[in-house]
Amino acid sequence: MNLKYLLVLLIFVTLTASSYAEEKLEGIVTIFHAGSLTLPFAQMEKTFEENHPDVDVRREPAGSLKCARKITELGKPCDIMASSDFKVIDELLVPKYSDYSIRFASNQIVLCYTKTSLHASEITKDNWFNILLTEGVSWGFADPNVDPCGYRSLMTMQLAEIYYKKPGLYDKLYAICPKENIRPKSEDQVALLQTGNLDYAWEYLSVGKQHKLENLNLPQEINLGSLKYNDFYEKAKVNVAGDKPGKFIEMNGDSITYGVTLINDAPNKRAALAFMVCLLDPDGGLKILDDMGQPPIIPCQVKNSDIMKNIPEQIRKLVKPGE
Amino acid sequence: MTSKDPLFWTTIFCGILVLAIILFPLIQLLTASSLSKLMETIKDKTVIKSIWLSIYTAFLAASISFIIGTPFAYLLARKEFMGKHLIEAIIDLPVVIPHPVVGIAILGVVGRNHWFGSILLELGVRVMGSVTGIVTVLIFVGMPLYINSVKDGFESISPRLENVSRSLGASMMSTFFRVTFPLAFRSMVVGLLMCTARAVSEFGAVVIVAYHPMIAPVLIYERFEAYGLEYSQPVAIWLVFFCLTLFLILRIITLKKKKDI
Numbered sequence: 001m002n003l004k005y006l007l008v009l010l011i012f013v014t015l016t017a018s019s020y021a022e023e024k025l026e027g028i029v030t031i032f033h034a035g036s037l038t039l040p041f042a043q044m045e046k047t048f049e050e051n052h053p054d055v056d057v058r059r060e061p062a063g064s065l066k067c068a069r070k071i072t073e074l075g076k077p078c079d080i081m082a083s084s085d086f087k088v089i090d091e092l093l094v095p096k097y098s099d100y101s102i103r104f105a106s107n108q109i110v111l112c113y114t115k116t117s118l119h120a121s122e123i124t125k126d127n128w129f130n131i132l133l134t135e136g137v138s139w140g141f142a143d144p145n146v147d148p149c150g151y152r153s154l155m156t157m158q159l160a161e162i163y164y165k166k167p168g169l170y171d172k173l174y175a176i177c178p179k180e181n182i183r184p185k186s187e188d189q190v191a192l193l194q195t196g197n198l199d200y201a202w203e204y205l206s207v208g209k210q211h212k213l214e215n216l217n218l219p220q221e222i223n224l225g226s227l228k229y230n231d232f233y234e235k236a237k238v239n240v241a242g243d244k245p246g247k248f249i250e251m252n253g254d255s256i257t258y259g260v261t262l263i264n265d266a267p268n269k270r271a272a273l274a275f276m277v278c279l280l281d282p283d284g285g286l287k288i289l290d291d292m293g294q295p296p297i298i299p300c301q302v303k304n305s306d307i308m309k310n311i312p313e314q315i316r317k318l319v320k321p322g323e
Numbered sequence: 324m325t326s327k328d329p330l331f332w333t334t335i336f337c338g339i340l341v342l343a344i345i346l347f348p349l350i351q352l353l354t355a356s357s358l359s360k361l362m363e364t365i366k367d368k369t370v371i372k373s374i375w376l377s378i379y380t381a382f383l384a385a386s387i388s389f390i391i392g393t394p395f396a397y398l399l400a401r402k403e404f405m406g407k408h409l410i411e412a413i414i415d416l417p418v419v420i421p422h423p424v425v426g427i428a429i430l431g432v433v434g435r436n437h438w439f440g441s442i443l444l445e446l447g448v449r450v451m452g453s454v455t456g457i458v459t460v461l462i463f464v465g466m467p468l469y470i471n472s473v474k475d476g477f478e479s480i481s482p483r484l485e486n487v488s489r490s491l492g493a494s495m496m497s498t499f500f501r502v503t504f505p506l507a508f509r510s511m512v513v514g515l516l517m518c519t520a521r522a523v524s525e526f527g528a529v530v531i532v533a534y535h536p537m538i539a540p541v542l543i544y545e546r547f548e549a550y551g552l553e554y555s556q557p558v559a560i561w562l563v564f565f566c567l568t569l570f571l572i573l574r575i576i577t578l579k580k581k582k583d584i
Contacts, residue, residue: 065549179536188534195431
């Protein structure tokens with residue numbers, strides 16, 4: 001009889017210990033993410049590490065294309081990749097390195113400046129292009145070949161030509177902006193604005209808000225921030241780097257949609273999944289994004305219902321298929 | 324030291340280890356691209372332009388360091404004064420400061436929000452995104468290496484030789500150019516080489532001050548981000564090739580001078 005009790009107790013202890021081990025997360029979670037997600041992801045890291053003290057979240061912010069190339073070309077170990085354009089994941093990582101992209105946030109293009117920028121007191125959403133064309137005003141945008149914010153800024157300028165009915169506006173703006181004002185990442189322009197090396201810079205609204213810059217909000221028809229204007233956005237076409245130097249591919253305008261994925265051979269899949277759950281939680285990561293000026297997509301979306309079967313069970317309830 | 328001495332084998336072992344640390348990744352890099360890709364890359368005008376810009380700005384930075392750094396190094400070598408150690412520590416600062424910080428620090432003083440920057444802009448001097456900016460950064464990071472090398476050179480020359488020259492009626496200036504300068508020439512060449520090498524390899528500070536015009540390390544970064552390893556590696560190989568050739572030639576010249584002396 002005693003032996004029986006002992007056996008039951010042993011089984012109970014083993015089961016409890018193993019279930020505890022299952023819940024306990026530890027190790028390093030590596031995240032490659034778009035530079036524009038730096039501040040909200042830093043906040044999410046802090047919150048996640050408070051709840052899981054044995055997990056060390058290591059983030060590497062970079063241009064979205066660079067994030068992808070670090071996985072595909074350099075073979076750098078990575079658990080989660082978050083891009084400012086879900087298409088970067090769909091085109092560069094799926095299907096070899098990942099099975100899906102989850103669209104979790106949007107953004108919009110704004111013109112950022114500071115109080116000391118030339119003509120800062122006069123600029124409005126109806127005259128910004130005249131100010132950018134004024135002699136002595138220096139402005140810039142991110143490199144369209146390496147940062148989605150770069151080609152999106154060009155798209156906004158193209159759409160402005162149609163929206164404001166100013167034929168030739170895009171060419172004039174493009175011609176007057178010296179190449180020297182271009183930076184590899186849109187966030188690199190923040191320091192240039194703050195030091196007075198640039199008067200205006202094309203940025204994401206979230207970046208402008210997070211760095212407490214002055215933001216000139218543009219009409220929805222041109223700021224790439226609204227799904228309902230997708231048909232209009234498609235009128236913008238920008239050439240960006242193709243598969244080799246000197247070759248270009250045409251990018252069509254589209255509303256800004258951020259994407260995130262779990263890498264197939266993530267070294268710490270269990271902890272990474274837990275981070276994804278926090279990120280996609282409307283009361284967790286998505287709320288942090290919202291608080292920092294970046295509108296979340298609630299619930300998060302995947303391309304279609306076929307993709308749903310690739311989504312890990314733990315996060316399936318937080319996403320829904322798009323149309 | 325004979326071949327039976329354990330020290331001999333220790334030195335050989337460490338020597339092999341040092342060469343392996345340097346050559347192992349470099350050989351991997353140099354053999355990663357096909358010959359056709361290398362030829363295609365060297366015909367690319369952007370690549371030639373950026374490698375030339377890298378070498379040209381590095382030499383310009385070294386030349387300016389030579390002009391303003393030599394008299395200062397002489398002062399540090401010959402005079403004892405209050406605060407000398409502090410000044411020597413300040414000179415070493417650019418070596419220890421993280422590279423992006425150097426870029427941010429320079430941008431901070433050349434923008435319109437700083438009085439110095441607004442004077443420069445009034446005078447039409449633009450630092451951000453210009454060759455002036457690149458050279459400024461390269462002087463900042465390379466000059467300490469030049470000054471330290473030349474200072475050591477001056478210190479190794481006995482002041483008695485200068486005193487003899489002075490006692491024979493030569494002025495201080497004439498003594499400097501006819502006695503001290505030729506004797507310290509080798510350390511100047513070594514200093515210039517170190518300064519140039521440091522400048523050619525600089526990336527972190529330059530990319531903040533000037534993404535365009537692109538020096539070779541920035542172009543390698545841009546090619547990697549936009550097109551991947553396949554198109555960034557050949558540029559890196561050509562940069563290593565040109566720099567190796569250049570520095571080998573300069574080393575040979577320097578060695579020859581040493582033998583002549």
